[in-house]
Amino acid sequence: MNTISPRPVDAVIAAASAFLGDRMTTNGAIREQHSHGEDSSTPTLPDAVAFVETTEEVSRLLALCHQHGVPVVPFGAGTSLEGHVNPVRAGISLDLSRMTAVLEVNDQDMDCLIEPGVTRQQLNEFLRDKGLFFPVDPGSHCTIGGMVATRASGTNAVRYGTMRENVLGLEVVLADGRVIQTGGRTRKAANGYDLTRLFIGSEGTLGVVTKVRLRLHGIPEAMSSAVVQFPTLAGAVESTIQVMQMGIPVARIELLDDDMMAAAIAFSKLEGFLPSTTLFLEFHGTEAGVKEQAELVEAITTEHGGSDFRWATDPAERAKLWKARHDSYWAGVAWIPGRRALTTDVCVPISRLTEALVGAKEEAKALGHTTCIVGHVGDGNFHQMVLYDPNDPKGLEGAWDMDRRIVARGMALGGTCSGEHGIGLGKREFLEAEHGIEALAVMRSLKATLDPKGIMNPGKMFRN
């Protein structure tokens, strides 16, 4: 009988099984489920999946992986659109979705301490009775840990900021198993290097987040939504630019272009809407403040051709509209049966949004691509979904070509390839162009310092 030398990962699986029991698994279906996110990259099976429940378990597992040089890919809800959770070099998929405790809510200080597997919906349900909410809202059923990892934002960021502004501190397990605490409970601090923000947006390449302290916000006294439709894409974008330049503190200002609106009408059974470019707005504040904001916005949109400015103050009606907005990704995917979607995430300075967004839409049309756009336009961020035919051998390749054109246009206008989805696999090629070779070298040196064996989510963010 031949003996095959054991793989390093087998040593990790054996040793970790001693403390994880059957929560360390090589079950095929579970490995398949952990082989991909919601992206277009080719799935890769991890060697095993570990369902961790405590910081100590994460620490012990990472120490083992560090010792044996085995890759570790943190996994939350698997909603990444950029391949972050695809274990391209196999190894261990570290599933944190069972770490769902809300450990503290300090309602007087408006902060909380949670485990990373809590989803934003779960957190907001938990907080509702306390008059508090957590505003960062990427739309999907993602975990807070994943949102930290990708520096997520979403619809409310225009008013409340992104994860960068709404995380007060972290507990992080480093690649070698050491556990550190970053940040603190105060609104501000000038007390050493900002380790919290070093880990926010590090996409699982520097360590594993095991606790998150979040800044919360009081549920506003008054909230109202409005919807307004435009005959042209430019009219909606120009309205947005003017709203932002006037400093009107809108809580949400979201754009769906005509194609996305057609998809949303079909998918979400929206009644009374035309398939034309639409802005979805939300206002937070006092009763008087909300009214004042809405009146200003109505005047601006009317000036740019917007018509039929409609209020939705009824919570049920508001919820339905926002659900349609949040489901627009799925609406886009479902719009043309058989198509798949490649999603872009360009973000530009607000003054350049018309050139970026209208230009990219026209270019796509001219090249024969079907695209639909949903945008967090107040932040200058938009997602242009390129709908390609997966059965056409050139379908995905063509979509990537369009993606590169959209990114190139955005970067030429002073923008970035990623407003909120992160780099992952799909955007690695843009990183050097965006930051320059020296800054990228600094990023790599930080990675090498904190993860000298390169076990943390290898192959993501950097090409190498």
Added chain:
Amino acid sequence: MNTISPRPVDAVIAAASAFLGDRMTTNGAIREQHSHGEDSSTPTLPDAVAFVETTEEVSRLLALCHQHGVPVVPFGAGTSLEGHVNPVRAGISLDLSRMTAVLEVNDQDMDCLIEPGVTRQQLNEFLRDKGLFFPVDPGSHCTIGGMVATRASGTNAVRYGTMRENVLGLEVVLADGRVIQTGGRTRKAANGYDLTRLFIGSEGTLGVVTKVRLRLHGIPEAMSSAVVQFPTLAGAVESTIQVMQMGIPVARIELLDDDMMAAAIAFSKLEGFLPSTTLFLEFHGTEAGVKEQAELVEAITTEHGGSDFRWATDPAERAKLWKARHDSYWAGVAWIPGRRALTTDVCVPISRLTEALVGAKEEAKALGHTTCIVGHVGDGNFHQMVLYDPNDPKGLEGAWDMDRRIVARGMALGGTCSGEHGIGLGKREFLEAEHGIEALAVMRSLKATLDPKGIMNPGKMFRN
């Protein structure tokens, strides 16, 4: 004739003189001026002072210092309160105060690109005609570069955030002379490690900031100030806590305790005020919004014993009041002739502010210390100035003892030793207690990665 082997710094001075000319100087008066900030540490002379004017000069000088292992201490306006600009290991004081160009103002995107020697007053004078302003306001005539280095904040941070939230990107010269660009022009990005925030608050220990891209804000349609006096310190603090917990978006809410108010009345010749605890407030917004905010705050302060709620809508009157507030540091120093001030900078979660602030004041009184307090209380941050007699051999030592007590109390309440002044020399001993040994080791490893020879502002932030 004996020969003395040349010191490494002499090699740097000689080589840098070739491109800096007489802007590389060993003049005694200039070295003395660069031997200290506005802190209580013992001044140390640098070996030379370099007045740089371009990024390239900084890069060439740092490459030389790196080559020869010579310390470099960045110097802006010299307003540091924590010894940051004191060249404790001699070497080169790198004076950036001549780099004062405003390179870009993008009024449509509300951002600008400036050199680090620009002061916030210069910037705001430059911006005034454009209807824009930069809100971060530590009060002193500091440079923007120094504000980046210390993660500064000040009076407006309660509404507009600190340097952490208001810097979009940086140009940084690394210890070895490499030049990197960080961040970008967009409101948000998920595009790699957050190098911008790694350098914000790094206190000159990781590199030298040579350009700063700032987020600007529109000058509000309406601004008004108010002043209200309280019979007790607790009443003013409790009012503040309630204002913050109600989410009233005050632009400034500043506290001067009875002793500081006595000092301010004397120093700034304020008329019509009692030497009792006072809140200075400012409201920004629309006409209606400002009125609404002020009415809510007046109701809250009245409930807590505040009386004589006074408006100041006249710009001249407003300016006079805020000048008195900004001069309170100097008022405190001048209050008792012959005394010097050791300033603390504790910041706590807002709910613990009464225990932290009232407790520290009472403890100081009980121990026979004369202290006066000015606080950015909306952020939970206060500066308790301990006025000591420099001619008493135990004066400074006693002040340090009181400082440690104030910090220990604040940290026990979930706070930090530094809300905005930074660590520098004076707060190094607290850093490990605050972050834990592992997080401090991570900070040290980042320092070693970016500054392997330890030339960047050595002796600051870390002990040894």
